[in-house]
Amino acid sequence: MIEAKNVQSVNCSILIRSLLVLLLAVAGAVPDAATAEMKPPAGKVILTLGGKIARTNVDGTARFDHDMLLAVGLTRLSTSNQFETGVQDYEGVLLKDLLAYVGATGTRLLATALDGYTVEIPVDDAGKYPVLLAMNWNGKPMTVRNKGPIWVIYPIDQFPELKEERFSARSIWQLSRIDVK
């Protein structure tokens, strides 16, 4: 009985050890995207990320021009919202993708608009819902005169609970800066 137990524990430790070795090998094989160098912006900066982020390009912040932001990856989202009538088509970068791109490690995002409006967005929102940083609206690039260049869009039609006021307050337009806290 005792012998059998010993054999089992030995087997266990071997298994755990080999798993650890395997994990280390996998981690080492994949290049760490979050620590790779970020190029400085070539065009006009439309979004600046600061705070707890791993990748930066200018003065400890990650600054994006239009093309850099597009390069993170475009996603489409069709939904209605409290500010417009009817379902609208939006195109832009997923907040989750952008946070991963800059290696954000905080739990809260302080979002600021061009007019100074500031709102706090929990990082959890990005994980729970496909929150979009919309740059195109119904196929056209968004200008400052039309809530651009970036409008945070929550998928209200897909998740009815997002109709609550706190989410419409987080749907910040003319977004220009995000501080990761």
Added chain:
Amino acid sequence: MRRYNINRRLPVIFSLLIAAFLGISVVSAIASLTALRQLSNVNYDSSGLAVVQLRLHYNLLLSELKVLELHPSAGSVEQARLQYDIIYQRLRSLPKRPPYNSFLTAEELAQIDNVFERVKAEAPAFDEAEPDNAAYLIGVRGRLEPHLETINVLSGRVIQLAGEYRDQRRKDITRSTELLIFSTAGLVLTGLFFAFLLWQSRARLRKQNQALEKLTEQLINANKAKSEFLALMSHELRTPLNAVIGFSEMIMREVFGPIGDKHYTEYAKDIKLSGDHLLNLINDILDLSKIEAGQFRVNPSSFSLGEAIDEAVRIVAIDERDGDTRIAIDTADDLGNLYADRRSFRQILINLLSNAEKYTPEGGQIRVSAQRSPDGGIEIRVSDTGIGIPEADIERVLEPFGQSRNNSELTHEGTGLGLALSKQLTELNGGVLKLQSTVDVGTTVSLRFPAAPGATPDAASTRR
């Protein structure tokens, strides 16, 4: 009479009232819940904030433009353009959004549109202006400044209307909630009322049950007391009666020498007959009360049915006709044995035959037949061509002391217990007694006894 009618309609009126109450409560509960749900879906009202932002940035734009006009080198075209873009966006989206389009008048909405048109007209100047050349922007301030008052007035109006709008929503929510509370209270009251009614009826039922149980117990005790009394009395009466019967018979038969006058022997004979009748009555009562008290024991055995029938016929013939019988026996030779209590079987048969003798006038016929049924049971019939029993009385004659009314006219002797006792005895032996009768045609009593336990139908039919 009037009171009775109202009492009868009260439950209906009550039920209708409760149904109406319940209906109103349910309808108002649904209505208030629907209203609350709709209210909770009303769009977020940030109109106050939006107009304040518009005023702020309109003023900022005018300041930026003023700086550019006074000291072009100190100002910033970039900043002016940003402020312009911000108010452009605000003015563009304001009138399209709820709740402005629902609470501003058409005139006020037209005013917003007018200001937006004037602002829009300045777009080329801002598009053309270069960071180091503000010339395009000179004169813009003069054109936009007059509209500041309109924006101020409209902002005040929007803030005021938004307050009223929120007040209205608050009132709506309060009203719906009150309605919901009242309807819930209505439902609860109805429920409580039903619970009360249920409790009341249960309490009443429990009371009735208790009364019934008490009554049943009293009845059982009374019946037991009656049976005990009868058994005791019967026993006590029989002892002196034996003396009466015995000594009257001795006198009748002139055992110790002749009696002078023949009248005395006639009287002695009457005493003896009356004594016999009384003894029969007492014996029957004793048996019946024993059966009712559950103390009558049957002792079943197997005996020859043919012999039992012959014996009963003989006894009845001796009693009634001094050996001259008109009873015909019709039984098969291989009838076999009957399994029953022999004493009670004889009693049943004698009772039935005595009845037949009693109620069959001169010239009538009495017949006893017996046959084995295919299932091994025995069926015995005693039929006569007597006066019969009216159909309405058949059930009654089978009850103790329930002689047919016909009887009293004819003054037939009888205890009135014979049929009842026979029925009870038959049933104690596992049998069934049935009576069929037609007035002035005759009566047939049939007894059906089951097969002896353990006897197969074939074995029973061949056994002797």
